[in-house]
Amino acid sequence: MNHQATHSKVISHVFFTGTAKQGSAGPPIGLVDIGVSEAAYIFRVSLPGIEKNQNKIKCEIQREGRVCIQGVVPEIAIPSETGCLYRMQVQQLCPPGPFSITFNLPGQVDPRLFSPKFRPDGIFEVVVVKLGVSIPTS
Amino acid sequence: MEILHRNWRRESITRMSTSTPSDNGNQPGSVAGDFPPDPLLASDSFISSTTPAGDGTLGSSAKRRPIQGGSGATGSRQRARIGMSNGTDQVDPSPDNSAHQAESKSRKRAAPGDNWLPPNWRVEEKVRTSGATAGTVDKKEYKCLEGRPHRIDLVFGKYCDRGIESLYYFEPITGRKFRSRTEVLYYLEHGTSSRGSKKAESTDLSSDHFEGQGSKRASRKAKEPPPPPLNFDFGNPPEKVSWCMSSTGEEAWTPFVGDDKVQDSVRRDWCTAFTAVTTQNPSKLSL
Numbered sequence: 001m002n003h004q005a006t007h008s009k010v011i012s013h014v015f016f017t018g019t020a021k022q023g024s025a026g027p028p029i030g031l032v033d034i035g036v037s038e039a040a041y042i043f044r045v046s047l048p049g050i051e052k053n054q055n056k057i058k059c060e061i062q063r064e065g066r067v068c069i070q071g072v073v074p075e076i077a078i079p080s081e082t083g084c085l086y087r088m089q090v091q092q093l094c095p096p097g098p099f100s101i102t103f104n105l106p107g108q109v110d111p112r113l114f115s116p117k118f119r120p121d122g123i124f125e126v127v128v129v130k131l132g133v134s135i136p137t138s
Numbered sequence: 139m140e141i142l143h144r145n146w147r148r149e150s151i152t153r154m155s156t157s158t159p160s161d162n163g164n165q166p167g168s169v170a171g172d173f174p175p176d177p178l179l180a181s182d183s184f185i186s187s188t189t190p191a192g193d194g195t196l197g198s199s200a201k202r203r204p205i206q207g208g209s210g211a212t213g214s215r216q217r218a219r220i221g222m223s224n225g226t227d228q229v230d231p232s233p234d235n236s237a238h239q240a241e242s243k244s245r246k247r248a249a250p251g252d253n254w255l256p257p258n259w260r261v262e263e264k265v266r267t268s269g270a271t272a273g274t275v276d277k278k279e280y281k282c283l284e285g286r287p288h289r290i291d292l293v294f295g296k297y298c299d300r301g302i303e304s305l306y307y308f309e310p311i312t313g314r315k316f317r318s319r320t321e322v323l324y325y326l327e328h329g330t331s332s333r334g335s336k337k338a339e340s341t342d343l344s345s346d347h348f349e350g351q352g353s354k355r356a357s358r359k360a361k362e363p364p365p366p367p368l369n370f371d372f373g374n375p376p377e378k379v380s381w382c383m384s385s386t387g388e389e390a391w392t393p394f395v396g397d398d399k400v401q402d403s404v405r406r407d408w409c410t411a412f413t414a415v416t417t418q419n420p421s422k423l424s425l
Binding site (some may be wrong): 039040052056057058059060061062063109110112113114115116117118128129130132133134135 | 344368370372375376377378379381382385389391393408411412413414416418
Protein backbone atom coordinates (compact mmCIF):
# COMPACT_ATOMS: atom_id res chain seq x y z
CA MET A 1 0.00 0.00 0.00
CA ASN A 2 2.67 2.37 0.97
CA HIS A 3 4.55 1.76 -2.22
CA GLN A 4 1.50 2.38 -4.35
CA ALA A 5 0.75 5.64 -2.52
CA THR A 6 4.22 6.95 -3.18
CA HIS A 7 4.01 5.98 -6.78
CA SER A 8 0.79 7.80 -7.25
CA LYS A 9 2.20 11.01 -5.88
CA VAL A 10 5.16 11.29 -8.22
CA ILE A 11 4.20 11.56 -11.81
CA SER A 12 7.10 11.78 -14.16
CA HIS A 13 6.95 14.33 -16.91
CA VAL A 14 10.20 13.22 -18.52
CA PHE A 15 10.36 10.31 -20.83
CA PHE A 16 13.33 8.69 -22.37
CA THR A 17 13.78 6.80 -25.51
CA GLY A 18 16.72 5.13 -27.12
CA THR A 19 20.07 5.27 -25.38
CA ALA A 20 18.91 7.76 -22.82
CA LYS A 21 16.35 5.26 -21.64
CA GLN A 22 18.91 2.54 -21.27
CA GLY A 23 21.46 4.44 -19.27
CA SER A 24 21.29 6.95 -16.52
CA ALA A 25 18.52 9.44 -16.27
CA GLY A 26 20.36 12.29 -17.97
CA PRO A 27 23.69 13.38 -19.35
CA PRO A 28 25.68 14.01 -16.23
CA ILE A 29 28.76 16.12 -16.13
CA GLY A 30 32.04 14.38 -15.97
CA LEU A 31 31.67 11.20 -17.93
CA VAL A 32 35.17 10.42 -19.11
CA ASP A 33 36.52 8.22 -21.83
CA ILE A 34 40.23 7.71 -22.18
CA GLY A 35 41.97 6.42 -25.27
CA VAL A 36 45.57 5.50 -25.73
CA SER A 37 47.76 5.64 -28.80
CA GLU A 38 51.42 4.94 -29.19
CA ALA A 39 52.40 8.50 -28.52
CA ALA A 40 49.55 10.15 -26.70
CA TYR A 41 46.43 9.84 -24.63
CA ILE A 42 43.10 11.23 -25.54
CA PHE A 43 40.33 11.83 -23.08
CA ARG A 44 36.87 13.12 -23.67
CA VAL A 45 34.80 14.58 -20.88
CA SER A 46 31.13 15.37 -21.15
CA LEU A 47 30.39 18.89 -20.01
CA PRO A 48 26.79 19.50 -21.04
CA GLY A 49 25.23 22.84 -20.42
CA ILE A 50 28.52 24.61 -20.04
CA GLU A 51 29.11 27.38 -22.48
CA LYS A 52 32.73 27.73 -23.23
CA ASN A 53 32.73 31.47 -23.63
CA GLN A 54 30.91 32.34 -20.44
CA ASN A 55 32.32 29.93 -17.92
CA LYS A 56 35.97 29.91 -17.34
CA ILE A 57 37.20 26.40 -17.66
CA LYS A 58 40.53 25.41 -16.24
CA CYS A 59 42.30 22.17 -16.77
CA GLU A 60 45.29 21.22 -14.73
CA ILE A 61 47.49 18.49 -16.03
CA GLN A 62 50.26 16.97 -14.00
CA ARG A 63 53.23 15.07 -15.24
CA GLU A 64 52.11 12.00 -13.34
CA GLY A 65 48.98 11.91 -15.46
CA ARG A 66 46.51 13.49 -13.08
CA VAL A 67 43.91 15.66 -14.74
CA CYS A 68 41.70 18.15 -12.89
CA ILE A 69 39.01 20.00 -14.77
CA GLN A 70 37.33 22.90 -13.02
CA GLY A 71 34.41 24.97 -14.14
CA VAL A 72 31.08 26.40 -13.23
CA VAL A 73 27.68 25.16 -14.25
CA PRO A 74 25.62 28.23 -15.06
CA GLU A 75 22.30 28.91 -13.50
CA ILE A 76 19.45 29.07 -15.94
CA ALA A 77 17.13 31.99 -15.31
CA ILE A 78 14.37 33.10 -17.64
CA PRO A 79 13.24 36.70 -17.31
CA SER A 80 9.52 37.34 -17.19
CA GLU A 81 7.56 40.29 -18.49
CA THR A 82 7.46 41.87 -15.05
CA GLY A 83 11.18 41.69 -14.69
CA CYS A 84 11.22 38.73 -12.34
CA LEU A 85 13.54 35.88 -13.03
CA TYR A 86 12.18 32.38 -13.15
CA ARG A 87 14.87 30.07 -11.96
CA MET A 88 14.98 26.56 -13.25
CA GLN A 89 14.38 23.89 -10.67
CA VAL A 90 17.00 21.34 -11.47
CA GLN A 91 15.81 17.81 -11.01
CA GLN A 92 18.02 15.64 -13.11
CA LEU A 93 20.55 17.87 -14.78
CA CYS A 94 23.59 19.01 -12.93
CA PRO A 95 22.70 21.84 -10.57
CA PRO A 96 24.40 25.20 -11.06
CA GLY A 97 27.62 25.91 -9.31
CA PRO A 98 31.27 25.13 -9.49
CA PHE A 99 32.48 21.66 -10.17
CA SER A 100 35.65 19.77 -10.62
CA ILE A 101 36.40 16.49 -12.28
CA THR A 102 39.57 14.68 -11.43
CA PHE A 103 40.90 11.49 -12.86
CA ASN A 104 44.15 9.82 -13.67
CA LEU A 105 45.51 8.96 -17.04
CA PRO A 106 47.09 5.54 -17.43
CA GLY A 107 50.62 6.90 -17.53
CA GLN A 108 52.87 9.89 -17.32
CA VAL A 109 52.41 12.72 -19.76
CA ASP A 110 54.21 15.85 -20.86
CA PRO A 111 51.91 18.60 -19.60
CA ARG A 112 53.26 21.03 -22.19
CA LEU A 113 52.17 18.92 -25.13
CA PHE A 114 48.53 19.42 -24.44
CA SER A 115 45.87 20.08 -27.02
CA PRO A 116 42.53 20.99 -25.48
CA LYS A 117 39.42 21.37 -27.55
CA PHE A 118 36.04 22.30 -26.24
CA ARG A 119 33.69 21.01 -28.83
CA PRO A 120 30.37 22.72 -29.46
CA ASP A 121 28.51 19.56 -28.56
CA GLY A 122 29.59 19.80 -24.95
CA ILE A 123 32.47 17.36 -25.13
CA PHE A 124 35.82 18.47 -23.83
CA GLU A 125 38.43 16.63 -25.85
CA VAL A 126 42.13 16.65 -25.05
CA VAL A 127 45.11 14.99 -26.63
CA VAL A 128 48.18 14.92 -24.43
CA VAL A 129 51.48 13.40 -25.39
CA LYS A 130 52.98 10.70 -23.25
CA LEU A 131 56.09 11.44 -21.30
CA GLY A 132 59.22 10.25 -23.01
CA VAL A 133 57.99 10.62 -26.54
CA SER A 134 60.25 12.62 -28.76
CA ILE A 135 60.68 13.21 -32.42
CA PRO A 136 63.46 11.51 -34.31
CA THR A 137 66.43 13.78 -34.50
CA SER A 138 67.80 12.29 -37.68
CA MET B 139 61.02 71.59 -72.47
CA GLU B 140 57.68 71.77 -70.89
CA ILE B 141 58.22 68.61 -68.93
CA LEU B 142 60.92 70.08 -66.79
CA HIS B 143 59.94 70.77 -63.30
CA ARG B 144 59.67 74.43 -62.62
CA ASN B 145 62.27 74.22 -59.93
CA TRP B 146 64.71 72.71 -62.30
CA ARG B 147 67.07 74.85 -64.19
CA ARG B 148 66.69 75.00 -67.88
CA GLU B 149 69.78 75.83 -69.79
CA SER B 150 69.30 77.37 -73.11
CA ILE B 151 71.79 76.42 -75.73
CA THR B 152 72.48 77.40 -79.22
CA ARG B 153 73.34 74.99 -81.89
CA MET B 154 76.56 75.86 -83.49
CA SER B 155 76.43 73.63 -86.46
CA THR B 156 73.87 71.57 -88.18
CA SER B 157 76.05 69.30 -90.17
CA THR B 158 77.24 66.55 -88.00
CA PRO B 159 79.04 63.36 -88.69
CA SER B 160 76.23 61.47 -87.12
CA ASP B 161 74.05 62.46 -89.99
CA ASN B 162 75.98 59.97 -92.00
CA GLY B 163 76.16 57.47 -89.27
CA ASN B 164 72.95 55.75 -90.09
CA GLN B 165 74.38 54.17 -93.14
CA PRO B 166 75.45 50.59 -92.77
CA GLY B 167 79.14 50.06 -92.82
CA SER B 168 80.01 53.59 -91.99
CA VAL B 169 83.64 54.39 -92.17
CA ALA B 170 85.78 54.82 -89.12
CA GLY B 171 85.42 58.19 -87.59
CA ASP B 172 81.70 58.32 -88.09
CA PHE B 173 79.88 57.65 -84.93
CA PRO B 174 76.29 56.97 -84.38
CA PRO B 175 74.62 59.68 -82.41
CA ASP B 176 74.91 59.38 -78.74
CA PRO B 177 71.84 60.62 -77.00
CA LEU B 178 74.00 62.06 -74.32
CA LEU B 179 76.41 63.64 -76.69
CA ALA B 180 75.65 66.75 -78.55
CA SER B 181 75.45 66.09 -82.20
CA ASP B 182 78.07 68.63 -82.99
CA SER B 183 80.43 67.60 -80.25
CA PHE B 184 81.54 64.29 -81.58
CA ILE B 185 84.90 63.11 -80.51
CA SER B 186 87.55 62.33 -82.95
CA SER B 187 89.00 58.89 -82.66
CA THR B 188 92.45 60.39 -82.69
CA THR B 189 91.89 62.23 -79.48
CA PRO B 190 94.35 61.04 -76.87
CA ALA B 191 92.77 59.34 -73.96
CA GLY B 192 94.37 61.46 -71.28
CA ASP B 193 94.62 64.95 -72.56
CA GLY B 194 91.48 64.80 -74.51
CA THR B 195 89.31 64.48 -71.49
CA LEU B 196 89.14 68.04 -70.57
CA GLY B 197 89.43 69.23 -74.06
CA SER B 198 86.59 67.28 -75.41
CA SER B 199 84.53 68.02 -72.39
CA ALA B 200 85.13 71.64 -72.84
CA LYS B 201 84.20 71.45 -76.44
CA ARG B 202 81.11 69.52 -75.71
CA ARG B 203 78.19 71.75 -75.38
CA PRO B 204 75.27 70.92 -73.17
CA ILE B 205 72.44 69.56 -75.13
CA GLN B 206 68.85 69.37 -74.40
CA GLY B 207 66.29 67.09 -75.82
CA GLY B 208 63.86 68.78 -78.10
CA SER B 209 65.93 71.88 -78.43
CA GLY B 210 66.68 71.32 -82.04
CA ALA B 211 66.09 69.12 -84.96
CA THR B 212 69.05 66.96 -84.14
CA GLY B 213 67.85 66.31 -80.66
CA SER B 214 64.48 65.26 -81.92
CA ARG B 215 66.05 62.97 -84.37
CA GLN B 216 68.09 61.36 -81.68
CA ARG B 217 65.07 60.76 -79.60
CA ALA B 218 63.37 59.26 -82.56
CA ARG B 219 66.28 56.98 -83.07
CA ILE B 220 66.12 55.73 -79.57
CA GLY B 221 62.44 55.35 -79.79
CA MET B 222 62.81 53.15 -82.80
CA SER B 223 65.43 51.01 -81.26
CA ASN B 224 63.01 48.26 -80.56
CA GLY B 225 61.32 48.45 -83.86
CA THR B 226 62.16 47.07 -87.22
CA ASP B 227 62.69 50.48 -88.71
CA GLN B 228 66.06 50.64 -87.13
CA VAL B 229 68.48 50.46 -89.97
CA ASP B 230 71.62 51.40 -88.15
CA PRO B 231 73.60 48.23 -87.71
CA SER B 232 76.72 49.95 -86.58
CA PRO B 233 77.37 48.80 -83.07
CA ASP B 234 77.31 51.37 -80.41
CA ASN B 235 80.53 49.99 -79.16
CA SER B 236 82.39 52.13 -81.59
CA ALA B 237 80.84 55.16 -80.06
CA HIS B 238 81.37 53.83 -76.61
CA GLN B 239 84.98 53.12 -77.17
CA ALA B 240 85.50 56.49 -78.62
CA GLU B 241 83.83 58.27 -75.83
CA SER B 242 85.40 56.11 -73.20
CA LYS B 243 88.75 57.21 -74.45
CA SER B 244 87.83 60.75 -73.93
CA ARG B 245 85.38 60.66 -71.09
CA LYS B 246 86.68 58.92 -68.08
CA ARG B 247 84.65 60.72 -65.55
CA ALA B 248 81.54 62.69 -65.07
CA ALA B 249 80.56 64.32 -68.25
CA PRO B 250 79.47 67.89 -67.96
CA GLY B 251 77.59 67.53 -71.18
CA ASP B 252 74.63 65.80 -69.62
CA ASN B 253 72.97 68.98 -68.72
CA TRP B 254 69.60 67.85 -69.80
CA LEU B 255 69.31 66.38 -66.37
CA PRO B 256 68.07 68.46 -63.49
CA PRO B 257 70.81 70.36 -61.72
CA ASN B 258 70.73 68.17 -58.68
CA TRP B 259 71.70 65.17 -60.71
CA ARG B 260 75.09 64.05 -61.75
CA VAL B 261 76.23 61.36 -64.09
CA GLU B 262 78.80 58.70 -63.55
CA GLU B 263 80.17 56.31 -66.05
CA LYS B 264 81.41 52.85 -65.53
CA VAL B 265 84.11 51.80 -67.92
CA ARG B 266 85.26 48.28 -68.39
CA THR B 267 88.80 47.83 -67.30
CA SER B 268 89.53 44.34 -68.47
CA GLY B 269 88.66 41.93 -71.18
CA ALA B 270 88.48 42.29 -74.88
CA THR B 271 86.02 45.11 -74.56
CA ALA B 272 88.07 47.10 -72.09
CA GLY B 273 87.29 50.71 -72.30
CA THR B 274 83.71 50.18 -73.23
CA VAL B 275 81.34 52.23 -71.21
CA ASP B 276 79.06 49.83 -69.54
CA LYS B 277 76.64 52.28 -68.21
CA LYS B 278 76.20 55.70 -66.88
CA GLU B 279 74.65 56.29 -63.58
CA TYR B 280 72.59 59.36 -63.15
CA LYS B 281 72.47 59.97 -59.50
CA CYS B 282 70.06 62.26 -57.85
CA LEU B 283 71.64 64.16 -55.05
CA GLU B 284 68.34 64.68 -53.35
CA GLY B 285 64.79 63.70 -53.80
CA ARG B 286 63.52 60.74 -55.67
CA PRO B 287 64.14 58.69 -57.62
CA HIS B 288 67.66 58.35 -56.56
CA ARG B 289 69.28 57.02 -59.64
CA ILE B 290 68.80 56.45 -63.30
CA ASP B 291 71.19 54.18 -65.09
CA LEU B 292 71.94 54.36 -68.73
CA VAL B 293 72.64 50.88 -69.86
CA PHE B 294 73.99 49.97 -73.21
CA GLY B 295 72.22 46.84 -74.09
CA LYS B 296 71.24 44.71 -76.95
CA TYR B 297 67.98 43.24 -77.95
CA CYS B 298 69.00 39.79 -78.91
CA ASP B 299 65.71 38.88 -80.42
CA ARG B 300 66.09 41.45 -83.12
CA GLY B 301 69.82 41.67 -83.19
CA ILE B 302 69.72 45.39 -82.69
CA GLU B 303 71.73 47.15 -80.12
CA SER B 304 70.13 50.06 -78.44
CA LEU B 305 70.50 52.40 -75.59
CA TYR B 306 68.08 52.78 -72.86
CA TYR B 307 67.85 54.38 -69.52
CA PHE B 308 67.18 52.21 -66.62
CA GLU B 309 65.78 52.92 -63.22
CA PRO B 310 67.40 50.26 -61.10
CA ILE B 311 64.97 50.23 -58.21
CA THR B 312 61.82 49.56 -60.11
CA GLY B 313 63.45 48.10 -63.19
CA ARG B 314 61.70 50.63 -65.32
CA LYS B 315 63.24 51.29 -68.64
CA PHE B 316 63.23 54.46 -70.64
CA ARG B 317 64.04 54.80 -74.25
CA SER B 318 64.58 58.51 -74.37
CA ARG B 319 65.43 61.47 -72.30
CA THR B 320 61.90 62.62 -72.66
CA GLU B 321 60.68 59.62 -70.81
CA VAL B 322 63.36 60.02 -68.18
CA LEU B 323 62.49 63.63 -67.59
CA TYR B 324 58.85 62.82 -67.44
CA TYR B 325 59.58 60.17 -64.91
CA LEU B 326 61.74 62.46 -62.85
CA GLU B 327 58.99 64.98 -62.67
CA HIS B 328 55.97 62.82 -62.24
CA GLY B 329 57.45 59.77 -60.65
CA THR B 330 55.65 57.61 -63.12
CA SER B 331 55.93 56.59 -66.67
CA SER B 332 54.28 58.74 -69.24
CA ARG B 333 52.34 55.87 -70.63
CA GLY B 334 51.19 52.65 -69.22
CA SER B 335 52.69 50.73 -72.06
CA LYS B 336 56.14 51.67 -70.94
CA LYS B 337 55.60 49.83 -67.77
CA ALA B 338 55.27 46.57 -69.57
CA GLU B 339 58.47 47.15 -71.40
CA SER B 340 60.43 47.03 -68.25
CA THR B 341 59.62 43.40 -67.89
CA ASP B 342 60.13 42.16 -71.41
CA LEU B 343 63.85 42.40 -71.09
CA SER B 344 65.20 39.36 -69.44
CA SER B 345 68.64 39.21 -67.99
CA ASP B 346 69.76 37.25 -71.02
CA HIS B 347 69.57 40.36 -73.05
CA PHE B 348 72.24 42.06 -71.09
CA GLU B 349 75.81 41.72 -72.10
CA GLY B 350 77.53 41.75 -68.81
CA GLN B 351 76.72 45.24 -67.81
CA GLY B 352 76.69 44.30 -64.17
CA SER B 353 73.01 44.73 -64.17
CA LYS B 354 71.38 45.78 -61.01
CA ARG B 355 68.39 43.73 -61.93
CA ALA B 356 69.69 40.70 -60.18
CA SER B 357 66.83 38.54 -59.19
CA ARG B 358 65.68 39.37 -55.75
CA LYS B 359 63.84 36.23 -55.03
CA ALA B 360 62.62 36.16 -51.51
CA LYS B 361 64.33 33.30 -49.87
CA GLU B 362 62.16 31.35 -47.57
CA PRO B 363 63.83 31.18 -44.23
CA PRO B 364 64.58 27.67 -43.16
CA PRO B 365 62.36 26.40 -40.41
CA PRO B 366 63.91 27.20 -37.11
CA PRO B 367 65.14 24.29 -35.08
CA LEU B 368 62.70 22.98 -32.59
CA ASN B 369 63.29 24.71 -29.34
CA PHE B 370 61.83 22.16 -27.04
CA ASP B 371 63.43 20.10 -24.33
CA PHE B 372 61.57 16.84 -24.30
CA GLY B 373 63.47 15.62 -21.31
CA ASN B 374 62.42 18.25 -18.79
CA PRO B 375 58.68 18.68 -18.60
CA PRO B 376 57.32 20.78 -15.78
CA GLU B 377 55.53 19.12 -12.94
CA LYS B 378 52.20 20.69 -13.65
CA VAL B 379 50.65 23.01 -16.22
CA SER B 380 47.32 24.72 -15.80
CA TRP B 381 45.46 25.45 -18.98
CA CYS B 382 42.80 28.13 -18.76
CA MET B 383 40.31 28.92 -21.43
CA SER B 384 39.68 32.54 -22.16
CA SER B 385 36.23 33.69 -21.21
CA THR B 386 35.66 35.71 -24.34
CA GLY B 387 36.07 35.38 -28.01
CA GLU B 388 37.45 32.39 -29.76
CA GLU B 389 38.45 29.32 -27.91
CA ALA B 390 41.96 29.97 -26.72
CA TRP B 391 43.82 28.20 -24.01
CA THR B 392 46.52 29.85 -22.01
CA PRO B 393 49.02 27.71 -20.16
CA PHE B 394 50.27 28.65 -16.73
CA VAL B 395 53.23 27.11 -14.99
CA GLY B 396 52.67 27.83 -11.34
CA ASP B 397 51.18 31.29 -11.29
CA ASP B 398 53.14 32.56 -14.25
CA LYS B 399 51.68 32.77 -17.66
CA VAL B 400 53.74 31.00 -20.25
CA GLN B 401 55.16 33.38 -22.81
CA ASP B 402 53.67 33.31 -26.24
CA SER B 403 56.96 32.40 -27.85
CA VAL B 404 57.36 29.44 -25.54
CA ARG B 405 53.78 28.52 -26.20
CA ARG B 406 54.44 28.48 -29.91
CA ASP B 407 57.38 26.17 -29.34
CA TRP B 408 55.09 23.88 -27.43
CA CYS B 409 52.58 23.90 -30.24
CA THR B 410 55.31 23.19 -32.77
CA ALA B 411 56.57 20.31 -30.70
CA PHE B 412 53.07 18.92 -30.29
CA THR B 413 52.48 19.07 -34.01
CA ALA B 414 55.81 17.44 -34.69
CA VAL B 415 55.16 14.63 -32.25
CA THR B 416 51.67 13.92 -33.42
CA THR B 417 52.37 14.14 -37.12
CA GLN B 418 55.80 12.57 -37.43
CA ASN B 419 56.81 9.15 -36.34
CA PRO B 420 57.55 9.56 -32.70
CA SER B 421 60.33 7.73 -30.98
CA LYS B 422 60.71 6.82 -27.42
CA LEU B 423 62.99 9.00 -25.42
CA SER B 424 65.33 7.02 -23.25
CA LEU B 425 64.66 8.34 -19.80
